[in-house]
Amino acid sequence: MDVTAQETSTRTLSYSEAIREAMALAMEADPTVILMGEDIGVYGGAFQVTLDLVDRFGPDRVMDTPISELGGAGVAVGAALTGLKPIFEFQFSDFATLAMEQIVNQAAKLRYMLGGEASVPVVFRMPAGSGTGAAAQHSQSLEAWFGHVPGLKVIQPSTPEDAKGMLLAALADPDPVLVFEHKLLYKMKGEVPAGYYTTPIGKAAVRRAGSDLTIVAASIMVHRALEAAEQLAGEGVSAEVIDLRSIRPIDHETIVASVRKTGRLLIVYEGVKSYGIGAEISAMVAESDAFDFLDAPILRLGGAEAPIPYNPDLERAAVPQVDTILAAARRLARREV
């Protein structure tokens, strides 16, 4: 990342503080940026991400919407089409099920249907994932759906630094971008550069270099994978951990290069395993020139084939954890698959 001298100072911020800082920076620099969403004003957002922004920017720019996800998303699309740059927060990404029409048929396709004559620079913020005891309708990880939709960009930052830099990149993008934020990450702290910077959309990040196997992980799973990799190192297994970061476009080069080197691939993600993002990563590698370098089957560790259950132990068991990642990585390293 390229930041100027005066901006290289970094501070420790939480993931949600980093997002808030990005929004505030953008709103200060560009009067067309507005925020929309349910209870993002005085309530501060269900996860307190917008917090006090309404006090700083006023209710005309931090707009509480009625509980109308389809209409709200559509208003954001219409506003983006005509001069504003809205950041629309779904209170939970599950509620985007109500707005698929506007996201998929309108936002994603308008530029194309109009032959390039229109632009829809809208950002949808999508709090996602399980682990909060909120059960089946408030815990989904639906990012794979949107990866399947040309016209959208879909990102999933896993650190505070990226949460800020990728959101600023999303705002600078002339096309609609969905940002999937794992709810359990909001309180995670990390170093965040001050000032304005963008982290490019479409680039994965190698978070740990390794030579025996590649673990591609997304969102919160990056941290679990890193923990597993640390333990694997103690066992003499060198795992490379790649943070996917961008679902659409996906970083073909970084992933394929890593697998060419290690010959083994484990993909870790929270969404339901089948038809999830792991399927695309696996298939991409299996049709790439890394195929000939594969020494073992490609393993996916995804969410259970079930809705997220309420009971906390079941809920934990429904998605990959450090121990299950470790077990899968060991099986892969030892070629017990």
Place this chain on the structure above:
Amino acid sequence: MDVTAQETSTRTLSYSEAIREAMALAMEADPTVILMGEDIGVYGGAFQVTLDLVDRFGPDRVMDTPISELGGAGVAVGAALTGLKPIFEFQFSDFATLAMEQIVNQAAKLRYMLGGEASVPVVFRMPAGSGTGAAAQHSQSLEAWFGHVPGLKVIQPSTPEDAKGMLLAALADPDPVLVFEHKLLYKMKGEVPAGYYTTPIGKAAVRRAGSDLTIVAASIMVHRALEAAEQLAGEGVSAEVIDLRSIRPIDHETIVASVRKTGRLLIVYEGVKSYGIGAEISAMVAESDAFDFLDAPILRLGGAEAPIPYNPDLERAAVPQVDTILAAARRLARREV
């Protein structure tokens, strides 16, 4: 299939006639079966699938709904929960984008959220696919989304016989089933057994046996793949063609067994290539014991990374055709990938 002697008579029916026959049989046998949808009554449905059923069963059982996809789907869910067996027709499957909430959060999850105490025997009929010049919002192939949702079953019959048998199986199923019907298949004719029979959900069909490579194709692509396989045979390449038929659950055994035999896999589907059903099939094989039998990268031939364009030549170019299947199969057979 096991049909009794008196029922073994088959007739040539179109795909839509076969669906209609299934619906009529079910309605005659079971007074709780009702049809719901936009313009399915006197209009006969946008694709004339329900045609004259309203004359036979009356408007109380062939219910025209207002243009309210979310509410309509939800009414079907509530009715299914309380004693009826609704078949809900989306006029175009694209409009299910308005009803994802009810399909995904309610229909798919109710049994689970209620710990097995509820059942939602609803069938959603989903006319899908391109080729009719209806452009970006009326031509999508979104089946992969639903494959990603535990609690749903998702099928995609490719022949009139299966269209009838699988719809009857869907109606006999206590869980919600989505039937993806390619619009270009409606007029396709084929032999259809008379009387009641069911074609199991979850089983793929080997449509043509072969030894050099496996082509897994879905829906209309089965026919294109068979045409390509015929030409390949003339070139000395023996292709096995598998009709996927069921997306969720998927038939792991049949597909993996075929790849174990042929060592090469080409997957052909109309939906957008990335994050589509081909990704799941590829990943499933790459993590199976067929991995060691693979002689070449797994190829996917899916839809373009674009909305469906209006211009007919572009529209054709946006999805696999016989010639592109042939080219891909040749490359795979010659290991030019």
Place this chain on the structure above:
Amino acid sequence: MSTTDNRPFAIRTYSPAQLKQALKRMYLVRRFEEGAEQSYMRGLIHGTMHLSIGQEASAVASCIELTDADKITSNHRGHGHCIAKGADVARMFAEFFGKETGYCHGRGGSMHIADVQTGNLGANGIVGGGLPIAVGAALSAKRLGRKDVTLCFFGDGANNEGAFHEALNMAAIWTLPVVFICENNKYGMSTSVERSTAVRRISERAAAYSMPGVTVDGNDFSAVAEAVHHAIARARAGEGPSLVENLTYRWRGHSKSDRNRYRTKEEIEAWMARDPIARFQAELIAHGVLDEAEAIAIAEAAVSDVEQGIEFARGSAAPAIGEVTRYVYAEA
């Protein structure tokens, strides 16, 4: 019936046994939610929950004349509806504690609490999610020639969802036996009705569907019972749906994450002074349905049911950890 009976509707319409059961249920709702809240505070329950303390009259009065054959659909603030419809607090606690003995076998929790046996088709985590489902339940009744009605509970916030519009319209054009009950507690989370809804009274929206709409004091048991009674009668008579708006108030925050920045202490206190339970109890005593001692006994019975319920829940077994995918599909 005497024309000079000036007693409140509920008193003159329902038997003393019914009225006492109603009072008991109101106490049960209150004590159940306090118990759940404490259990949450003590870390025995995870997740979040939405308490309806202060709204008990709306739930219980609406359901007073329903049988198990009648259905309700509920929302995220659904404990009251569940108890009002006849659920057992022990199995409710078991659900909150994530146990296999819970109504949802530990898979659902507070937001999906249901009791299909007593006709409760379930709370719903999706605002507005239950509205079309209720219409579907009413369609079943009509098509299958049953006489049951469906009561559909939802909040003021839900009235701005497209699902509200589509559901009410379909219920009306098909003349279905459903009663839409809007529990207007002034806020959808932090957003007031004034800021979210382009009409003064939500019941005015009934006109857009040619159905009767009425607004009542939702903390007045009898007023709610009367309005819903007429709506149910209309539904059972095949005359179609109605919309009843119960004006009420939740004493607690929206959920566990609420800083209460959108409303004043004074407002909360003013509403707490209008406690629907105290009011209903006083009315019952005033009209001789019960005396102080009986009232105390009912209140104490509720306390003891709740204590026993928590015991039952704590002592129950959790689901087997290997059963994450159980109940996804019907078992063969």
Place this chain on the structure above:
Amino acid sequence: MSTTDNRPFAIRTYSPAQLKQALKRMYLVRRFEEGAEQSYMRGLIHGTMHLSIGQEASAVASCIELTDADKITSNHRGHGHCIAKGADVARMFAEFFGKETGYCHGRGGSMHIADVQTGNLGANGIVGGGLPIAVGAALSAKRLGRKDVTLCFFGDGANNEGAFHEALNMAAIWTLPVVFICENNKYGMSTSVERSTAVRRISERAAAYSMPGVTVDGNDFSAVAEAVHHAIARARAGEGPSLVENLTYRWRGHSKSDRNRYRTKEEIEAWMARDPIARFQAELIAHGVLDEAEAIAIAEAAVSDVEQGIEFARGSAAPAIGEVTRYVYAEA
């Protein structure tokens, strides 16, 4: 202004040049759609299309006082709106013929016809899809301090979509400069307003959003112009949205697959007798805005524009076959 001016609103409000342009546009809509229909029949156009023949007054009168800065959102039956907003029929035909010179560079076709330069944000294949988008356009105008208004065209069928409810509610609570224009042609595809909509007049639903609602004869140019004029004035004055319902009729079937089983020949003929173009032309002549000869000249000019438009379209180049993925994302 004299208080004794009893001429129709449009005649006394707009200049002869404006009125003549309006007549020309009505003819253009009619001839354009006939041309498209014939081209379709001759296999020059594929796909489907929704003709608005019979509804020309609604589109053209609604847009008469708009400038290019004002916006419209349109629906699947959108050719009339597009022409009314000032689009060039040659580029429209080019789009129908799938050519690179078309408004959407051949990617959109009839259902997505748009002309962003003249403020037409596009037809829409999704019933109700344009309603929230129109509200968003009005939000932009308000937030950015612009004076433009947005007209949102939709059909009677769309009024039962949840998007209608959510959009009208938000437009009202935020007092946005948008005019909702419901073109009620009695049917959504085959389903009559009576069978689909629980209210007699769709404009009555405006009350559910505390906005003015009015129903006019949609085949009466001046009546439409007057109603929309007042709604626009209200919007520009910062007083918020309105709902205008234009009662009209489509002469053709819903689309290319219509067997017309849901309506009678008599009904169609009765409405054809109320041709909005003939009526407007007669009115213009009666009030001396133009004479027969001028009217004929205008009609002929439309014919010639359409003929030239088809020529232009046929002669234009198709998109390069390799450019399927062009315009999916912004070009770098």
